Amino acid sequence: MxxxxxxxxxxxxxxxxxxxxxxxxxxxxxxxxxxxxxxxxxxxxxxxxxxxxxxxxxxxxxxxxxxxxxxxxYVAGLPGKQIELLREVIPNVAKIGLLANLYDPKAGPQRDEMTQVASRMGLAIVVPALNGPEDIGSAIQAMSHEGVEGIVVLETTMLLSAREQIAKLVGDHRIPAVYGYREHVAAGGLISYGVDxxxxxxxxxxxxxxxxxxxxxxxLPVEFPTKVQMAINLKTANAIGVTISPTLLARADEVIE
Structure with a gap:
């Protein structure tokens, strides 16, 4: 491994x-x-x-x-939807952080799309350096010091493997975070929107x-998922003081209480 x-x-x-x-x-x-x-x-x-x-x-x-x-x-358009979802969770958000190990080939296209969408929304973006698992804590700390109001965690292998650590650290800083995989939410993350x-x-x-x-x-053609799913962890929402609207809860495929 x-x-x-x-x-x-x-x-x-x-x-x-x-x-x-x-x-x-x-x-x-x-x-x-x-x-x-x-x-x-x-x-x-x-x-x-x-x-x-x-x-x-x-x-x-x-x-x-x-x-x-x-x-x-990795579906085109999905990273932008994750930015939009973060704004639904935090309607007045002005500055967001992207947690990404950019050496992963999956990260670059996601980062580029999110940056474009955030720019159209007038959002400032903070993308701290993240070269390995040992940098996760310092990257989240840097985003907190920069005053980000929300974080999007990109869909990469390393970040998925570190999902429990990320959920705890982000929760300790009381920063709402959106993820691409429901596995992050099962590990204590706030909300995810992505493929199964x-x-x-x-x-x-x-x-x-x-x-x-x-x-x-x-x-054998490469296959693409045809469905995306949303998962919400209400226990995490309550712990960090975030209110999830009834409309958003009704759209969720899974609500963890």
């Missing part, structure tokens, strides 16, 4: 390819990139492909054309079955 340390990925990729497996399951796009550099023949699948075409993992989403395919849970990550990985099992049955990954 890389344990959210990007510098460990090359060595782990080498070990995986050296085993000559029938199939490699990559936990994220950055892992898939590392493995693909080492093999063009071993099938590679992932439930968290991001920016796969621009990263050279696939020729196109409809016809991957190589040895990589899977599910892309479990659905994405369940779909990967179907890819594995078809590839091991003889279908080449080049013939």
């Amino acid at each position: 890389a344990e959210s340390r990007v510098e460990r990925l090359p060595g782990l990729a080498e070990e995986a390819v050296a085993l000559h497996p029938a199939l490699i399951v990559a936990g994220s796009s950055d892992a898939a990139v590392m493995v693909k550099k080492l093999t063009s023949s071993t099938p590679i699948i992932s439930g968290a492909l991001a920016d796969a075409q621009n990263l050279g993992l696939v020729t196109s989403y409809a016809r991957p054309g190589g040895n990589v395919t899977g599910v892309m849970p 990550l479990l659905w994405c990985w369940r779909r990967v099992a179907g890819y594995a079955h078809r590839i091991l049955s003889g279908t080449p990954p080049s013939d």
Whole structure:
């Protein structure tokens, strides 16, 4: 396991390819990139492909054309909706923070879209440096010192792995935060709006079955989730003094009390 340390990925990729497996399951796009550099023949699948075409993992989403395919849970327009959701939670918000480890290939497009949407809304943005798990605490502290009124936590592998730590630290600072995955909310985060990550990985099992049955990954289109879900943690809302409107609660797919 890389344990959210990007510098460990090359060595782990080498070990995986050296085993000559029938199939490699990559936990994220950055892992898939590392493995693909080492093999063009071993099938590679992932439930968290991001920016796969621009990263050279696939020729196109409809016809991957190589040895990589899977599910892309990063839907265009969704990061902007997360900014809008934060403003619903905090109607008079003026300054927000983005928590993101920008070396993750999934983070850049999200950050760019959020920045554009925030600019249109007239919101100031704070994006502290975050190079590894050890920087999470200082990044949240920096946003608090900058006076951010809300935080959006980007959808990256490292931040998902650190969801319990993030929920506690953000809660300690009493800052409302929006997440992309309901797993953050289950760990104590306030509210999430995004795709069902479990659905994405369940779909990967179907890819594995078809590839091991003889279908080449080049013939299996990349899938995109068709549904987004909202989860709200009322216990967290009460703890940090945030009132969630009845309208927002009615829209939620899951309310944790």
